[in-house]
Amino acid sequence: MKIVTTPREVREAIDHEKKAGTRVGFVPTMGALHEGHVSLVRMARSRTGFVAASIFVNPKQFGPKEDLSRYPQTFDRDRRMLEDLGCDLLFHPDERSLYSSADRTRIAVDELSDVLCGASRTGHFHGVALVVAKLFNIVRPDEAYFGQKDAQQAVVIQRMSADLDFSVRIVLGPTVREADGLAMSSRNVYLDPAARAHAPAMYRSLREARARIESGERDPSPIVAMMKTAMRDAGFDVEYACAVDGATLKAIERIDGTVLIACAGRIGGTRLIDNVALRVSGASVEEILLEFPEWSRYA
Ligand code: AMP
Numbered sequence: 001m002k003i004v005t006t007p008r009e010v011r012e013a014i015d016h017e018k019k020a021g022t023r024v025g026f027v028p029t030m031g032a033l034h035e036g037h038v039s040l041v042r043m044a045r046s047r048t049g050f051v052a053a054s055i056f057v058n059p060k061q062f063g064p065k066e067d068l069s070r071y072p073q074t075f076d077r078d079r080r081m082l083e084d085l086g087c088d089l090l091f092h093p094d095e096r097s098l099y100s101s102a103d104r105t106r107i108a109v110d111e112l113s114d115v116l117c118g119a120s121r122t123g124h125f126h127g128v129a130l131v132v133a134k135l136f137n138i139v140r141p142d143e144a145y146f147g148q149k150d151a152q153q154a155v156v157i158q159r160m161s162a163d164l165d166f167s168v169r170i171v172l173g174p175t176v177r178e179a180d181g182l183a184m185s186s187r188n189v190y191l192d193p194a195a196r197a198h199a200p201a202m203y204r205s206l207r208e209a210r211a212r213i214e215s216g217e218r219d220p221s222p223i224v225a226m227m228k229t230a231m232r233d234a235g236f237d238v239e240y241a242c243a244v245d246g247a248t249l250k251a252i253e254r255i256d257g258t259v260l261i262a263c264a265g266r267i268g269g270t271r272l273i274d275n276v277a278l279r280v281s282g283a284s285v286e287e288i289l290l291e292f293p294e295w296s297r298y299a
Contacts, residue, residue: 001083003090007098007138010091014052014140022049026141026168028132031055032072032186033081036176040145041085043173052139053082054091056098061127072186091139098134107133109156109163115249116152117264117273120239128153129160136166144168148289149175149183151260151275155249155290162295169296172289175274177203183274194235195268201234202263205241206276209261213278214285218255227263236265246277246290256280260290 004010017024025048027040044051055078062068075092082090106126112118113125136144146154158170176184181203182196191199205227212223220243227241244251246258255278262275279286293299 001079001087001090003079003092005091005093005097007093010052010089010138013089014050017050018140023142024048024050024052024139026135026139026144027051027053027087028135028144028146029053029055030057030071030186031078032074032189033078034176034184034186034188036147036149036173036184038081038085039176040147040173041082041087043171044143044145045086047171048143050089051085051087052089052091052141053087054093054135054139056091056093056131056135058127058131059095060099060130061124063121063123066121067187067190072189091135098131106130107160107164109160112152112156112159112249116240116242116244116262118152120264125153125156129156132157133160133164133166136161136168141168143171145171145173147175148172148275148277149185150273151246151262151277151290152249155247155292158290158292158295162292162297165297167296167298169293169298170291172291174289181207183272185272187270187272190268190270192268195270198234198236199267199272201230202236202265202272202274205230205263206261206274209243210276210278210285210287213255213280216283218280220252220255223255223261227261231263231265234267236267239264239266239271241265246288247292258288258290 025044107129180200182200209223231238241263246260259278264273277288277290279288
Protein backbone atom coordinates (compact mmCIF):
# COMPACT_ATOMS: atom_id res chain seq x y z
CA MET A 1 0.00 0.00 0.00
CA LYS A 2 1.30 3.39 -0.99
CA ILE A 3 0.95 6.14 1.64
CA VAL A 4 0.85 9.74 0.39
CA THR A 5 0.23 13.07 2.05
CA THR A 6 -0.33 15.56 -0.79
CA PRO A 7 -3.11 15.96 -3.38
CA ARG A 8 -0.48 15.97 -6.14
CA GLU A 9 0.79 12.52 -5.13
CA VAL A 10 -2.77 11.18 -5.11
CA ARG A 11 -3.42 12.61 -8.58
CA GLU A 12 -0.26 10.99 -9.95
CA ALA A 13 -1.15 7.59 -8.53
CA ILE A 14 -4.75 7.81 -9.75
CA ASP A 15 -3.72 9.11 -13.21
CA HIS A 16 -1.62 5.98 -13.56
CA GLU A 17 -4.58 3.71 -12.74
CA LYS A 18 -7.03 5.62 -14.94
CA LYS A 19 -4.65 5.36 -17.91
CA ALA A 20 -4.62 1.60 -17.39
CA GLY A 21 -8.45 1.64 -17.39
CA THR A 22 -8.72 0.54 -13.76
CA ARG A 23 -11.84 1.49 -11.82
CA VAL A 24 -11.09 3.38 -8.62
CA GLY A 25 -12.97 2.88 -5.35
CA PHE A 26 -12.62 5.37 -2.49
CA VAL A 27 -13.34 5.16 1.25
CA PRO A 28 -12.97 8.49 3.10
CA THR A 29 -12.52 8.19 6.88
CA MET A 30 -11.35 10.09 9.93
CA GLY A 31 -9.30 7.10 11.11
CA ALA A 32 -9.65 5.23 14.43
CA LEU A 33 -10.82 2.43 12.18
CA HIS A 34 -13.28 -0.26 13.27
CA GLU A 35 -15.34 -2.99 11.59
CA GLY A 36 -17.69 -0.38 10.09
CA HIS A 37 -14.82 1.14 8.12
CA VAL A 38 -13.45 -2.33 7.37
CA SER A 39 -16.76 -3.36 5.77
CA LEU A 40 -16.57 -0.35 3.42
CA VAL A 41 -12.97 -1.12 2.40
CA ARG A 42 -13.96 -4.75 1.76
CA MET A 43 -16.83 -3.56 -0.40
CA ALA A 44 -14.47 -1.29 -2.35
CA ARG A 45 -12.00 -4.17 -2.76
CA SER A 46 -14.70 -6.48 -4.14
CA ARG A 47 -16.11 -3.91 -6.59
CA THR A 48 -13.13 -1.98 -7.96
CA GLY A 49 -9.60 -2.68 -9.16
CA PHE A 50 -7.86 0.07 -7.20
CA VAL A 51 -8.84 0.98 -3.64
CA ALA A 52 -7.97 4.34 -2.13
CA ALA A 53 -8.75 5.31 1.47
CA SER A 54 -8.20 8.59 3.26
CA ILE A 55 -7.60 9.36 6.90
CA PHE A 56 -8.18 13.01 7.72
CA VAL A 57 -9.78 14.41 10.86
CA ASN A 58 -11.46 17.32 9.12
CA PRO A 59 -11.42 20.36 11.44
CA LYS A 60 -14.10 22.10 9.37
CA GLN A 61 -16.76 19.62 10.42
CA PHE A 62 -16.17 20.10 14.15
CA GLY A 63 -17.85 22.87 16.12
CA PRO A 64 -15.82 25.01 18.56
CA LYS A 65 -17.08 23.00 21.55
CA GLU A 66 -16.73 19.58 19.91
CA ASP A 67 -14.13 16.83 20.31
CA LEU A 68 -11.61 17.74 17.54
CA SER A 69 -8.60 17.93 19.89
CA ARG A 70 -9.35 14.60 21.57
CA TYR A 71 -10.68 12.70 18.53
CA PRO A 72 -9.02 9.24 18.73
CA GLN A 73 -5.89 8.88 16.58
CA THR A 74 -4.59 5.36 15.92
CA PHE A 75 -2.66 5.85 12.69
CA ASP A 76 -0.21 2.94 12.90
CA ARG A 77 -2.98 0.48 13.66
CA ASP A 78 -5.19 1.97 10.92
CA ARG A 79 -2.35 1.71 8.40
CA ARG A 80 -1.80 -1.96 9.21
CA MET A 81 -5.53 -2.69 8.98
CA LEU A 82 -5.78 -1.05 5.56
CA GLU A 83 -2.68 -2.87 4.38
CA ASP A 84 -4.15 -6.22 5.51
CA LEU A 85 -7.40 -5.44 3.68
CA GLY A 86 -5.53 -4.97 0.43
CA CYS A 87 -6.03 -1.20 0.20
CA ASP A 88 -3.79 0.20 -2.57
CA LEU A 89 -3.43 3.86 -1.62
CA LEU A 90 -3.75 5.70 1.69
CA PHE A 91 -4.10 9.48 1.54
CA HIS A 92 -3.16 10.97 4.91
CA PRO A 93 -2.92 14.72 4.44
CA ASP A 94 -2.25 17.29 7.13
CA GLU A 95 -4.53 20.30 7.41
CA ARG A 96 -2.26 22.55 5.33
CA SER A 97 -2.31 20.12 2.41
CA LEU A 98 -6.06 20.60 2.06
CA TYR A 99 -6.85 24.08 3.39
CA SER A 100 -5.25 27.50 3.29
CA SER A 101 -6.18 30.75 5.01
CA ALA A 102 -6.90 32.17 1.53
CA ASP A 103 -9.81 29.71 0.96
CA ARG A 104 -13.18 31.41 0.49
CA THR A 105 -15.40 28.70 -1.01
CA ARG A 106 -18.15 27.01 0.95
CA ILE A 107 -20.56 24.28 0.00
CA ALA A 108 -24.03 24.56 1.49
CA VAL A 109 -26.47 21.75 0.76
CA ASP A 110 -29.71 23.59 1.48
CA GLU A 111 -32.46 22.13 3.64
CA LEU A 112 -30.61 18.86 4.26
CA SER A 113 -27.87 20.39 6.43
CA ASP A 114 -29.70 22.22 9.21
CA VAL A 115 -32.10 19.48 10.33
CA LEU A 116 -31.54 16.40 12.53
CA CYS A 117 -27.82 16.43 13.51
CA GLY A 118 -27.37 19.75 11.69
CA ALA A 119 -29.78 21.49 14.06
CA SER A 120 -27.31 21.15 16.95
CA ARG A 121 -24.09 20.86 14.90
CA THR A 122 -24.16 24.20 13.08
CA GLY A 123 -21.92 24.14 10.02
CA HIS A 124 -21.10 20.46 10.43
CA PHE A 125 -22.53 19.35 7.07
CA HIS A 126 -20.97 22.33 5.26
CA GLY A 127 -17.63 21.06 6.52
CA VAL A 128 -18.47 17.51 5.48
CA ALA A 129 -19.65 18.58 2.00
CA LEU A 130 -16.55 20.73 1.46
CA VAL A 131 -14.04 18.07 2.42
CA VAL A 132 -15.81 15.33 0.47
CA ALA A 133 -16.03 17.55 -2.64
CA LYS A 134 -12.30 18.29 -2.35
CA LEU A 135 -11.47 14.61 -1.84
CA PHE A 136 -13.63 13.65 -4.83
CA ASN A 137 -11.75 16.18 -6.99
CA ILE A 138 -8.40 14.90 -5.76
CA VAL A 139 -9.12 11.16 -5.98
CA ARG A 140 -11.69 11.22 -8.85
CA PRO A 141 -13.14 7.85 -7.78
CA ASP A 142 -15.59 5.83 -9.89
CA GLU A 143 -17.27 4.72 -6.68
CA ALA A 144 -17.16 6.06 -3.12
CA TYR A 145 -18.41 4.20 -0.06
CA PHE A 146 -20.24 5.62 2.94
CA GLY A 147 -21.98 4.07 5.94
CA GLN A 148 -25.74 4.02 6.53
CA LYS A 149 -24.75 4.71 10.16
CA ASP A 150 -24.33 8.39 9.18
CA ALA A 151 -27.57 8.52 7.20
CA GLN A 152 -27.85 12.30 6.98
CA GLN A 153 -24.25 12.54 5.82
CA ALA A 154 -25.01 9.96 3.13
CA VAL A 155 -28.01 11.95 1.89
CA VAL A 156 -26.11 15.27 1.95
CA ILE A 157 -23.21 13.76 -0.02
CA GLN A 158 -25.47 12.14 -2.61
CA ARG A 159 -27.33 15.46 -3.11
CA MET A 160 -24.06 17.43 -3.31
CA SER A 161 -22.52 14.96 -5.77
CA ALA A 162 -25.59 15.07 -8.02
CA ASP A 163 -25.94 18.86 -7.82
CA LEU A 164 -22.25 19.43 -8.64
CA ASP A 165 -22.16 16.70 -11.33
CA PHE A 166 -19.49 14.56 -9.74
CA SER A 167 -19.34 11.42 -11.86
CA VAL A 168 -19.00 9.17 -8.84
CA ARG A 169 -21.37 6.45 -7.77
CA ILE A 170 -22.11 6.68 -4.07
CA VAL A 171 -22.49 3.22 -2.54
CA LEU A 172 -23.71 2.70 1.02
CA GLY A 173 -22.80 -0.08 3.42
CA PRO A 174 -25.10 -1.27 6.21
CA THR A 175 -24.44 -0.18 9.78
CA VAL A 176 -22.02 -2.58 11.46
CA ARG A 177 -22.94 -3.22 15.08
CA GLU A 178 -21.51 -4.69 18.26
CA ALA A 179 -23.08 -7.99 19.39
CA ASP A 180 -25.52 -6.09 21.63
CA GLY A 181 -26.66 -3.82 18.79
CA LEU A 182 -24.65 -0.67 19.52
CA ALA A 183 -23.59 0.88 16.21
CA MET A 184 -19.81 0.85 15.90
CA SER A 185 -18.29 4.31 16.10
CA SER A 186 -14.83 5.72 16.67
CA ARG A 187 -16.41 7.68 19.52
CA ASN A 188 -17.53 4.54 21.41
CA VAL A 189 -14.11 4.56 23.14
CA TYR A 190 -15.34 7.61 25.09
CA LEU A 191 -18.07 5.53 26.78
CA ASP A 192 -17.39 4.57 30.39
CA PRO A 193 -18.59 1.09 31.46
CA ALA A 194 -21.97 2.35 32.76
CA ALA A 195 -22.70 4.37 29.62
CA ARG A 196 -21.52 1.48 27.44
CA ALA A 197 -23.91 -0.87 29.25
CA HIS A 198 -26.91 1.41 28.62
CA ALA A 199 -25.98 2.62 25.11
CA PRO A 200 -27.64 -0.32 23.22
CA ALA A 201 -31.04 1.05 24.33
CA MET A 202 -30.82 3.44 21.38
CA TYR A 203 -30.82 0.63 18.81
CA ARG A 204 -33.39 -1.34 20.82
CA SER A 205 -35.74 1.64 20.48
CA LEU A 206 -35.16 1.63 16.70
CA ARG A 207 -35.95 -2.09 16.54
CA GLU A 208 -39.11 -1.51 18.55
CA ALA A 209 -40.03 1.32 16.13
CA ARG A 210 -39.58 -1.03 13.23
CA ALA A 211 -41.60 -3.77 14.95
CA ARG A 212 -44.50 -1.36 15.52
CA ILE A 213 -44.41 -0.29 11.88
CA GLU A 214 -44.41 -3.95 10.87
CA SER A 215 -47.47 -4.41 13.08
CA GLY A 216 -49.23 -1.71 11.07
CA GLU A 217 -48.57 1.54 12.96
CA ARG A 218 -48.40 4.40 10.45
CA ASP A 219 -48.58 7.40 12.78
CA PRO A 220 -45.04 8.64 13.61
CA SER A 221 -46.05 10.37 16.88
CA PRO A 222 -46.46 7.33 19.18
CA ILE A 223 -43.34 5.76 17.70
CA VAL A 224 -41.22 8.85 18.29
CA ALA A 225 -42.66 9.20 21.81
CA MET A 226 -41.81 5.55 22.56
CA MET A 227 -38.23 6.05 21.33
CA LYS A 228 -37.68 9.17 23.43
CA THR A 229 -39.03 7.45 26.55
CA ALA A 230 -36.92 4.33 26.00
CA MET A 231 -33.78 6.41 25.50
CA ARG A 232 -34.48 8.63 28.53
CA ASP A 233 -35.18 5.57 30.70
CA ALA A 234 -31.73 4.24 29.75
CA GLY A 235 -30.08 7.51 30.82
CA PHE A 236 -29.84 9.30 27.47
CA ASP A 237 -30.14 13.04 27.20
CA VAL A 238 -32.22 12.89 23.99
CA GLU A 239 -31.26 15.33 21.24
CA TYR A 240 -33.83 14.10 18.74
CA ALA A 241 -35.85 11.08 17.72
CA CYS A 242 -37.81 11.41 14.53
CA ALA A 243 -39.39 9.85 11.47
CA VAL A 244 -38.57 11.78 8.30
CA ASP A 245 -38.74 11.34 4.55
CA GLY A 246 -35.53 9.50 3.60
CA ALA A 247 -34.80 11.71 0.59
CA THR A 248 -35.78 15.19 1.83
CA LEU A 249 -35.27 14.63 5.59
CA LYS A 250 -38.52 16.52 6.17
CA ALA A 251 -40.91 15.46 8.92
CA ILE A 252 -43.70 13.17 7.77
CA GLU A 253 -47.26 12.83 8.99
CA ARG A 254 -47.67 9.25 7.88
CA ILE A 255 -45.16 6.41 7.71
CA ASP A 256 -45.15 5.51 4.05
CA GLY A 257 -42.58 5.30 1.23
CA THR A 258 -38.88 5.83 1.99
CA VAL A 259 -38.69 6.61 5.70
CA LEU A 260 -35.73 7.35 7.95
CA ILE A 261 -36.20 6.69 11.66
CA ALA A 262 -33.27 8.42 13.34
CA CYS A 263 -32.15 9.43 16.80
CA ALA A 264 -29.32 11.18 18.60
CA GLY A 265 -28.53 11.63 22.25
CA ARG A 266 -25.85 11.92 24.86
CA ILE A 267 -25.05 9.25 27.38
CA GLY A 268 -22.34 9.81 29.99
CA GLY A 269 -21.32 12.91 28.01
CA THR A 270 -20.80 11.04 24.71
CA ARG A 271 -23.02 11.88 21.74
CA LEU A 272 -24.31 8.84 19.85
CA ILE A 273 -26.48 8.59 16.73
CA ASP A 274 -28.27 5.70 15.05
CA ASN A 275 -31.01 5.06 12.50
CA VAL A 276 -32.94 2.57 10.43
CA ALA A 277 -34.21 3.30 6.93
CA LEU A 278 -37.34 1.55 5.74
CA ARG A 279 -39.31 1.22 2.53
CA VAL A 280 -42.95 1.03 3.53
CA SER A 281 -45.50 0.14 0.89
CA GLY A 282 -48.92 -1.04 1.94
CA ALA A 283 -48.34 -3.75 4.53
CA SER A 284 -44.79 -4.39 3.34
CA VAL A 285 -41.89 -3.03 5.42
CA GLU A 286 -38.33 -3.54 4.22
CA GLU A 287 -35.08 -2.28 5.73
CA ILE A 288 -33.08 -0.42 3.08
CA LEU A 289 -29.95 1.66 2.56
CA LEU A 290 -30.56 5.32 1.72
CA GLU A 291 -29.07 5.13 -1.79
CA PHE A 292 -30.38 7.43 -4.53
CA PRO A 293 -28.40 6.61 -7.69
CA GLU A 294 -31.26 8.13 -9.72
CA TRP A 295 -30.23 11.60 -8.47
CA SER A 296 -27.04 11.38 -10.55
CA ARG A 297 -26.92 12.25 -14.25
CA TYR A 298 -24.27 9.55 -14.56
CA ALA A 299 -26.29 6.69 -13.02
P1 AMP B 1 -15.75 8.35 10.06
O1 AMP B 1 -14.36 7.85 10.15
O2 AMP B 1 -16.52 8.28 11.35
O3 AMP B 1 -15.87 9.68 9.36
O4 AMP B 1 -16.53 7.32 9.11
C1 AMP B 1 -16.04 7.02 7.82
C2 AMP B 1 -17.08 6.23 7.09
O5 AMP B 1 -17.38 5.03 7.81
C3 AMP B 1 -18.41 7.00 6.96
O6 AMP B 1 -18.95 6.77 5.67
C4 AMP B 1 -19.25 6.37 8.02
O7 AMP B 1 -20.64 6.45 7.76
C5 AMP B 1 -18.77 4.94 7.99
N1 AMP B 1 -19.09 4.26 9.24
C6 AMP B 1 -18.83 4.69 10.49
N2 AMP B 1 -19.32 3.83 11.40
C7 AMP B 1 -19.91 2.82 10.70
C8 AMP B 1 -20.62 1.63 11.07
N3 AMP B 1 -20.80 1.27 12.34
N4 AMP B 1 -21.08 0.85 10.07
C9 AMP B 1 -20.91 1.19 8.77
N5 AMP B 1 -20.26 2.29 8.37
C10 AMP B 1 -19.77 3.11 9.31
